[in-house]
Amino acid sequence: MSIHFELKKITTETLKKMKVSGEKISMLTAYDYSMAKLADEGGLEAILVGDSAANVMAGYESTLPITLDHMIYHAQSVVRAVKRALVIVDLPFGTYQSDPIQAYNSAVRIMKESGASAIKIEGGEEIKDSIKSILNSGIPVMGHLGLTPQSINKFGSFKLRAKELDEAEKLISDAKLLEKLGCFSIVLEKIPSDLAEKISRELSIPIIGIGAGNETDGQVLVIHDLLGMNKDFKPKFVRKYLNLHEEITEAVSQYVKDVKSKNFPNKEESF
Numbered sequence: 001m002s003i004h005f006e007l008k009k010i011t012t013e014t015l016k017k018m019k020v021s022g023e024k025i026s027m028l029t030a031y032d033y034s035m036a037k038l039a040d041e042g043g044l045e046a047i048l049v050g051d052s053a054a055n056v057m058a059g060y061e062s063t064l065p066i067t068l069d070h071m072i073y074h075a076q077s078v079v080r081a082v083k084r085a086l087v088i089v090d091l092p093f094g095t096y097q098s099d100p101i102q103a104y105n106s107a108v109r110i111m112k113e114s115g116a117s118a119i120k121i122e123g124g125e126e127i128k129d130s131i132k133s134i135l136n137s138g139i140p141v142m143g144h145l146g147l148t149p150q151s152i153n154k155f156g157s158f159k160l161r162a163k164e165l166d167e168a169e170k171l172i173s174d175a176k177l178l179e180k181l182g183c184f185s186i187v188l189e190k191i192p193s194d195l196a197e198k199i200s201r202e203l204s205i206p207i208i209g210i211g212a213g214n215e216t217d218g219q220v221l222v223i224h225d226l227l228g229m230n231k232d233f234k235p236k237f238v239r240k241y242l243n244l245h246e247e248i249t250e251a252v253s254q255y256v257k258d259v260k261s262k263n264f265p266n267k268e269e270s271f
């Protein structure tokens, strides 16, 4: 299969134009050089260095433990691989909520040390001063509303968000606020499809959904989920395009067999 898209760097403006023209935006996560290269060559518009690295890369139960230093390390690896996609980096838990100066310092470190093009930040009204201060320094900001995993200890579960009217109204007003502040895009996670559709229609910035139906302006998934690398994580919103868990464990056990039987290495593989 050949790469038939234009090899031109995607910008936040490209995503805004795609919304206007009705072309859907595809985004996946990546945390390391090899996977980011594959993702970029597959033709994604955006690559998210998600704080889901805490789960996927480091095996933590939640996204809370990952540090700014860890996120910068992942972002540096991804930036070295990517030629075309827009690289966006999650601000991790505890690096932006206390005040606008903390948020500014964290976002500036990511941009300075990784070379990424934008940051993503979880929350609405509560963190508006932090978002403003990042935007004021010229850093593009992507919002993230609905199921915000850094607040899992407040929510208590990964259940559908904004099912009830009061939470849906708060989400709509938060989304409008993020647009007004100047965010270039918003991720909506695990909310009813009709609510995500309404917000996508009412706002002029691109809305990227995960578990938010197919009427948003684009979609995002964790790449390991789409590749079927983790047997145990299968929420309803994931579509598995490969079953790499099976492929890889089978390859490894074939290798084990070959080593034990001295089938590997053979003459051609030896000096």
Ligand SMILES: Nc1nc(=O)c2c([nH]1)NC[C@@H]1CN(c3ccc(C(=O)N[C@@H](CCC(=O)O)C(=O)O)cc3)CN21
Pocket (backbone or CB within 6 Å): 051, 052, 055, 056, 063, 147, 149, 157, 158, 159, 160, 190, 221, 222, 224, 225, 233, 234, 235, 236
């Ligand atoms: N591998 C991976 N994929 C993700 O999409 C992801 C992460 N990790 N880590 C950070 C957050 C956490 N996310 C999550 C986690 C769980 C559900 C979820 O639906 N969990 C349950 C249902 C929980 C319930 O209804 O009570 C499930 O069906 O697996 C959704 C998003 C999304 N993010």
Ligand SMILES: CC(C)C(=O)C(=O)O
Pocket (backbone or CB within 6 Å): 029, 048, 049, 050, 051, 052, 053, 090, 144, 187, 189, 210, 220, 221, 222
């Ligand atoms: C699932 C996406 C939106 C995310 O925030 C992450 O991977 O950290």
Ligand SMILES: [Mg+2]
Pocket (backbone or CB within 6 Å): 050, 051, 052, 063, 090
């Ligand atoms: Mg995240």
